[in-house]
Structures are given as structure tokens and as C-alpha cells.
Amino acid sequence: MTLATRKLSVSIAGRDVCRDLDLTVEPGSRWSILGVNGVGKTTLLSTLAGLRPAQGGEVLLDGRPLDETPARDRAQRLGLMAQEDRDDPEATVREVALLGRLPHLAWWQAETGRDEALARYAIEAVGLAGLEERRAATLSGGERRRLALAALLAQEVPLLLLDEPTSHLDMHQQIALLDLLVGWSERTLVMTLHEVNLAARYCSHVLLLFGDGQCCAGPVADMLSAEVLTRLYRHPVAAIDTPHGSHYFPV
Numbered sequence: 001m002t003l004a005t006r007k008l009s010v011s012i013a014g015r016d017v018c019r020d021l022d023l024t025v026e027p028g029s030r031w032s033i034l035g036v037n038g039v040g041k042t043t044l045l046s047t048l049a050g051l052r053p054a055q056g057g058e059v060l061l062d063g064r065p066l067d068e069t070p071a072r073d074r075a076q077r078l079g080l081m082a083q084e085d086r087d088d089p090e091a092t093v094r095e096v097a098l099l100g101r102l103p104h105l106a107w108w109q110a111e112t113g114r115d116e117a118l119a120r121y122a123i124e125a126v127g128l129a130g131l132e133e134r135r136a137a138t139l140s141g142g143e144r145r146r147l148a149l150a151a152l153l154a155q156e157v158p159l160l161l162l163d164e165p166t167s168h169l170d171m172h173q174q175i176a177l178l179d180l181l182v183g184w185s186e187r188t189l190v191m192t193l194h195e196v197n198l199a200a201r202y203c204s205h206v207l208l209l210f211g212d213g214q215c216c217a218g219p220v221a222d223m224l225s226a227e228v229l230t231r232l233y234r235h236p237v238a239a240i241d242t243p244h245g246s247h248y249f250p251v
């Protein structure tokens, strides 16, 4: 599953997010979109998911324009974790996880035993076993993030687009969630992140949004440096070498 953009231009509220962006997200690669608050990370991710029209150029899924790909076909190939969960307040954990199976069911079909088993497995994988019959609305912010991930896992798609998947998570849970995500090795990931050190640790590539439509993309090792991050975050950033690689911090 290859996601690509050709001369993609996206803008919102009269401001450019990216201009003429040519990007190829190879199967199995893991991308992070980085930039300051309000620069347009969510807007771009929504465009990549086909939820928002581009102002120019196109998004391609395996070479086919996304807007010519039927919605069901799209949902069998890519899954989106939105920044905020908007589940039915009455839905149980089990029901939310089962929603991930919808793209694989015809409108007249009920869930099968396999769908139930996949949802159960996904709930277990994200550490929510035992909470299946709880109303999702009663979960903590971090638990709801993990439930959203369970629904994506149950969706069985090769490409995941995730908007701030680590928000609401404590340090341990951030690592646990990203370990889980990258452990699904065959999946391709594109996620917005605020924690640049997590991007450096878990991603193979970054897409940097500088504002005013300026952006650049490439492998983490080539792209991230204290100088580039200083420009990106409009704040002085320094780096120290650690046994786990470079660590970036604001000064």
C-alpha cells in the first residue's frame, strides 16, 4: 500500500499548509508530521485521509487518485484515528472496537464470530481486556485513545493515519502505544506528533511543516537537527547524544 501526493497544495482559513508537495510513503515506512500548533498538521492529515479536498494536486492510494477510490474500498485500505474520540456515548468498549469491522461487512451483514474474535483480540492487545461491556464514555482519556487504536487494529488496514495518538497518555503509555503500533510491522504509519523525541525514536521519516506552505520531507537521520528544529518550532532547540540517539530539548 503506497500513499503518495503529487503537487499537493493544502490551505485553510486563507493560509497555506503545504504547496506542491510531492511525497511517497512507501509500504512499511513510518512517518511523523511535525510543526507548531496551528500550522496545519491535522488539516493535512485529513486531506491525506480523503476527508478534506485539496486546493491543488492529488493524493494517490496505490497510484489511484483517492477521490476516485470508493469510500468502502478506501476504508479497507486506510484507517484514521482522529484527534478527539467521537463515539456514541452509549456504546460499549466492545461495540466501539467492532466498528472497525464495518468496512468489511455489507450493509445487510451482521458481525460474524470472526469479527467478534478480532474485536476481542484488539481490545486485549491494547490492554483493555475486562472492560468490554463498559460504556466507552466512562473510560479515561488515555483508555479512550487505546480503544480508538483497538478499533483500528480490528479494521485490519495496511495504512494508518493517526492524529496525535499519544495525547492524553502518560510516559509509559506513550511508549506502550507506539511499541504496539510499530510492532504491527507490516503497517504503514503517518502520524502527527508533538514529541519530537518520540518521532526520532519511532519513525523512519518526517514531514516538517514550517508554515506559509513551506515543507520538506525525508528520512529522520537526514532531516532532524537542532538547527532545523529551532526553525521549525521558532524556539532555540539543542541536542545531546545519548545511547538511544540524539535527544532534543528547548533551551
Ligand SMILES: Nc1ncnc2c1ncn2[C@@H]1O[C@H](COP(=O)(O)OP(=O)(O)OP(=O)(O)O)[C@@H](O)[C@H]1O
Pocket (backbone or CB within 6 Å): 012, 013, 035, 036, 037, 038, 039, 040, 041, 042, 043, 044
Ligand atoms: N474549520 C475551520 N475554520 C477556520 N479555521 C480553521 C478551521 N479548522 C482549523 N482552522 C485553523 O487552521 C489552522 C490549522 O489547524 P490544524 O488543526 O490543522 O493545525 P495543527 O497543526 O494540527 O494544530 P495543533 O498542533 O494545535 O493540533 C489553525 O490556525 C486553526 O485555527
